[in-house]
Amino acid sequence: MKRLLPLYVIAIYAFLHVPLLILCGFSFNSSKFTVWEGFSLVWYEAMWNDGALAEATLNSLVIAVVSTVVATAVGTLGAYGLWKKNSRLLSGSMYLSLVTPEIITGIAMLATFQWAFRYLHLQLGMTTVILAHVTFSMAYVLLVVMARLRTADPALEEAALDLGATEWQAFRLVTLPMLKPGIAAAALLAFTVSFDDYVITALVAGVDSETLPMVLYAMARRGANPVVSAISTVIFVGLGLLIVVSERLQKA
Amino acid sequence: MSELILEGIYKDFPTHRVVDGITLTIPQGCFYSLLGPSGCGKTTTLRMIAGFDEPDRGLIKLAGRTLNGLRPYERPVTTVFQSYALFPHLTAAENVAFGLRRRKDPDTAKKVRDALELVQLSAKADRLPAKMSGGERQRTALARALVLEPELLLLDEPLSALDPALRKQMRVELKELQARVGITFLFITHDQEEALSLSDRIAVMHQGRIEQMGSPQEIYLTPATRFVAGFLGAVNWVGDVGVRPELTRISRERPPSGMRVKESTVSSAMFLGDCFRVEAQTAAGQSLVAQIAHGLGQFERGERVHLWWDPSDEMALPE
Numbered sequence: 001m002k003r004l005l006p007l008y009v010i011a012i013y014a015f016l017h018v019p020l021l022i023l024c025g026f027s028f029n030s031s032k033f034t035v036w037e038g039f040s041l042v043w044y045e046a047m048w049n050d051g052a053l054a055e056a057t058l059n060s061l062v063i064a065v066v067s068t069v070v071a072t073a074v075g076t077l078g079a080y081g082l083w084k085k086n087s088r089l090l091s092g093s094m095y096l097s098l099v100t101p102e103i104i105t106g107i108a109m110l111a112t113f114q115w116a117f118r119y120l121h122l123q124l125g126m127t128t129v130i131l132a133h134v135t136f137s138m139a140y141v142l143l144v145v146m147a148r149l150r151t152a153d154p155a156l157e158e159a160a161l162d163l164g165a166t167e168w169q170a171f172r173l174v175t176l177p178m179l180k181p182g183i184a185a186a187a188l189l190a191f192t193v194s195f196d197d198y199v200i201t202a203l204v205a206g207v208d209s210e211t212l213p214m215v216l217y218a219m220a221r222r223g224a225n226p227v228v229s230a231i232s233t234v235i236f237v238g239l240g241l242l243i244v245v246s247e248r249l250q251k252a
Numbered sequence: 253m254s255e256l257i258l259e260g261i262y263k264d265f266p267t268h269r270v271v272d273g274i275t276l277t278i279p280q281g282c283f284y285s286l287l288g289p290s291g292c293g294k295t296t297t298l299r300m301i302a303g304f305d306e307p308d309r310g311l312i313k314l315a316g317r318t319l320n321g322l323r324p325y326e327r328p329v330t331t332v333f334q335s336y337a338l339f340p341h342l343t344a345a346e347n348v349a350f351g352l353r354r355r356k357d358p359d360t361a362k363k364v365r366d367a368l369e370l371v372q373l374s375a376k377a378d379r380l381p382a383k384m385s386g387g388e389r390q391r392t393a394l395a396r397a398l399v400l401e402p403e404l405l406l407l408d409e410p411l412s413a414l415d416p417a418l419r420k421q422m423r424v425e426l427k428e429l430q431a432r433v434g435i436t437f438l439f440i441t442h443d444q445e446e447a448l449s450l451s452d453r454i455a456v457m458h459q460g461r462i463e464q465m466g467s468p469q470e471i472y473l474t475p476a477t478r479f480v481a482g483f484l485g486a487v488n489w490v491g492d493v494g495v496r497p498e499l500t501r502i503s504r505e506r507p508p509s510g511m512r513v514k515e516s517t518v519s520s521a522m523f524l525g526d527c528f529r530v531e532a533q534t535a536a537g538q539s540l541v542a543q544i545a546h547g548l549g550q551f552e553r554g555e556r557v558h559l560w561w562d563p564s565d566e567m568a569l570p571e
Contacts, residue, residue, distance in 0.1 A: 158304050159337035161324040163351035163400065173350075177341045 020236060027229035034224065043226040053215060053231065060212040063126065063201075064194040067133035071194075072187040074134070075141025076179065080171070082142070083149040091146060097139040105136060106203035113204060124206035132204045133197065137190035144189060148182030188246050192239060254280045254315035254403045256301070256436065261310035263296055270296045271307070272460030278404075278438060278453070283430050285439045285447040288457035289483070294440045297457075298406050301438070303327050315403055325354070330397035331406040334413065336389045338381040344368065344392045345377040351400045367399035370429070386414050390422060398433060407439045411446060423449060444484045448472060456480045478569045488540045490514070492570040499565040500542040502530055502551065507560040514540060514559045518551050532559055 030040035047053060082091050097105070109132045113124065122128070156178065160170035176183075198213040205214065216232070219225050256278040263271040271293040278284045286294040299305040301312055303324035312319040319327055330351070338347050348367050352360040368374045371391035381389055390410060397405055411419045411426075427450050430437050441447050447454050448468040455465045456479075464476040475481035478494070487494040490512075507513055516532035519539070530542045530551050540559050551557060 153335050153337055155333045155335050155337035156339065158302075158324070159331070159333055159339070160350070161304075162302060162329075162331045163396065164325045164354035165350075166323075166325060169354065174339055178339075180341075 023229050024233045024236070027226055027233045029226060032224070032226060043230040046227050047230045047234075050227065052210075053212075053227075056210050056212045056215040059126070059209055060195055063129050063133055063209075063211060064191050067130050067137055067194045068187055068190045070130075071134045071138040071141050071190045072183060075138040075186065075190075076145050076183055078138070079142045079145035079149060080175065082146060094139055094142050094146075097136065098143070102136075102197075102199040106132075106200035109135070109200065110203045124204055124209075126206075126209045128204045128206070129201055129209045129211070132200050133194045136197070136200060137193050140189045140193060141186040144186035145179060145182050148179055152178060184246055184249060188242065191242070195235075195239075254436070256404055256438070257311070257313040258297070258301075259311040259313070261297065261300065261307045261312070263293070263300065263305065263307050270460055271300070274310070274457075274460075274462055276455055276462060276465060278436060280436055281434050283427070283437045283439065283450055283452045285441060285451040285454045286457055287441055287444060287447040287454050287483070289442055292457040293460040294442075294457050295408060298331070298408055298438065298440050301404070302329055302331050302406055328403040329406060330400050330402040331408065332390075332393045332397050332410045334409045336381075336393040336410075336413070338389055338392055338396075340381050343378050343380055344373060344384070344388070344395075347381070347392055348396045348399050350396065355400075363399055367395040370398065370432075371395045387418050387422060390414065394426075394429065398429075398435065402435060404436045404438060407437060409441055410439075411441075412443070419446075426450060448484070456483060458483075475567060475569065478571065481567055481569060486541060487567070490538070490540075493566040493568050495561045495566050497529070497541040497543040498527075500540065500559060500561050502532070502542040502544055503549075503558050503560070504555075505558075507558055510563075511560040512563050512566070514538075516540060516557055516559045518553055518555045518557055520553060521551050530557075532557060534559075 025036075026034060027043055028039050028041070029036055030042060031037035082094075109128075113122075113128050113131075117123065152175075156174050157170045160174045161167070165173060196213055197211075198217060201211050202214055202217075205211065212231070212235070216228055219228050258274050258276050261271055261274040262269070274293075274297060286297060288294050296305060300307050301319070303319065303322055303326075306320065314328065319329075339350065342350065345364050345368065348364045349360050352363055357363065364377075365374070368377050371394050373388060373391045373395065376384065376388055376392075379388070381392070384392065390413075393410070407426075411422055414422060423446060426437075439447070439450060451468055453465065454468055454471050456463045456471060458477075458479050464471050464480045466474075471480060472484050475484065478489075481487050481494055486497050488497060488500055495512075501507065501511075514532075514534045516534050518530060518532050520531045522529045522531075524543075528544050528546070528550070530544065532540055532542070534540065542559055
């Protein structure tokens with residue numbers, strides 16, 4: 001049993017990470033095909049010089065940053081409100097938006113936007129993508145922050161009031177600092193779900209708002225392309241670094 | 253005079269009435285306890301005084317000023333919470349400084365130092381609550397509430413989270429602290445020993461009402477109701493009268509005349525360290541308990557004995 005356990009752990013990690021390692025490996029292959037021919041950075045160079053990729057990356061970053069900021073702010077306040085209200089029905093219904101299949105959420109949003117466009121002079125584009133991303137990442141923020149609030153001592157805010165703080169000061173000086181690790185984790189999650197969303201984004205995007213996953217998907221469908229491997233490696237490493245940094249920040 | 257007066261306080265929860273007409277006066281500088289079982293309304297009463305809940309009816313007055321309708325931060329009252337509710341991201345000193353900073357007190361640094369010294373916590377000033385022992389947390393909570401020099405300090409079962417040895421020690425310290433600062437303490441507890449040993453005055457609460465108010469001796473020795481008698485300690489009930497086990501004697505020989513005597517058979521004898529607890533059955537099948545000092549002999553199970561007491565020690569409390 002004692003010797004089996006490490007093997008089991010290794011097997012799980014291999015199952016999870018070997019495909020990614022293979023992808024990483026082939027991004028450094030000088031051949032276009034899945035046969036190793038020698039080390040090369042040619043695909044990274046191609047990636048760097050690809051204008052469409054650069055534009056899609058910029059779009060993805062703008063969308064992820066804006067929707068993360070909005071979803072985290074709105075979601076944190078929402079979680080605080082739900083916690084104060086303490087309604088099981090309201091907090092339970094949050095899970096509904098998590099279990100709804102993405103394709104349905106996407107179609108529903110598309111329908112909503114098309115309906116709204118009859119009254120507003122808008123069209124599918126960055127705005128609609130950001131709105132959609134705020135909507136689905138907010139549910140994650142709510143759940144993560146609520147989980148943190150549930151373990152909090154409800155007497156903390158009362159203690160702040162008791163010591164002379166107004167309701168606003170109690171929130172700002174006691175509740176918010178206490179929630180900081182939860183808010184950071186929620187923001188990180190919101191950023192990643194926004195950055196890698198394909199289904200909903202593809203449905204509500206316009207001509208000016210192609211995101212990185214959309215471009216990658218189109219490239220991958222056209223056949224094996226080591227540029228896709230290269231950019232995937234960059235994203236993988238980038239998000240990994242983000243997680244390490246946020247862990248550090250939370251401990252500090 | 254900054255006395256606290258509660259006048260006809262009522263509070264309903266959706267399902268039942270929690271506080272059912274409480275009227276009491278707490279003199280300035282008094283160590284006053286609200287004693288009662290859980291659910292008796294004592295915590296709700298405290299919350300209404302602190303301003304976390306509002307009474308449905310009745311007046312709360314402190315030093316002649318009506319507190320009804322004031323927000324907690326507008327009341328000259330501070331609280332030591334059962335969970336201590338220390339701010340987890342702030343050190344002991346920052347926790348103590350919290351209220352002073354809200355007031356923009358120019359002497360904050362000095363007052364924080366003095367308050368920490370008062371509770372013997374100067375060495376732990378820079379420690380976060382997570383790194384403190386239970387006793388240190390409790391002292392920080394006390395310092396944080398006392399540093400604002402409230403006219404009234406509310407304490408919500410502040411000793412219940414401590415282990416028994418520490419609880420006894422903190423009891424002594426709490427009493428000394430109150431004598432030193434001279435602030436009125438309103439202490440909420442379900443522990444009768446705590447209330448008896450700490451308080452100048454006690455109000456015993458039951459089902460939202462005050463059953464009896466008085467000094468610890470008064471409520472222990474002359475309880476007004478059967479509930480008070482039973483809540484404050486064990487009682488041998490014989491018809492309409494009760495007698496405390498420690499005032500009940502036991503002997504093989506016939507007791508002196510004038511005593512109330514019950515012929516009984518010992519059903520159990522337990523050594524409790526500081527005394528013996530002997531339980532005996534009367535001929536009528538009633539179970540009585542005598543708590544006796546070591547010097548008064550040992551008794552065996554099945555032995556025929558006399559249980560007796562002085563009629564002047566009886567508490568006459570018809571059912």
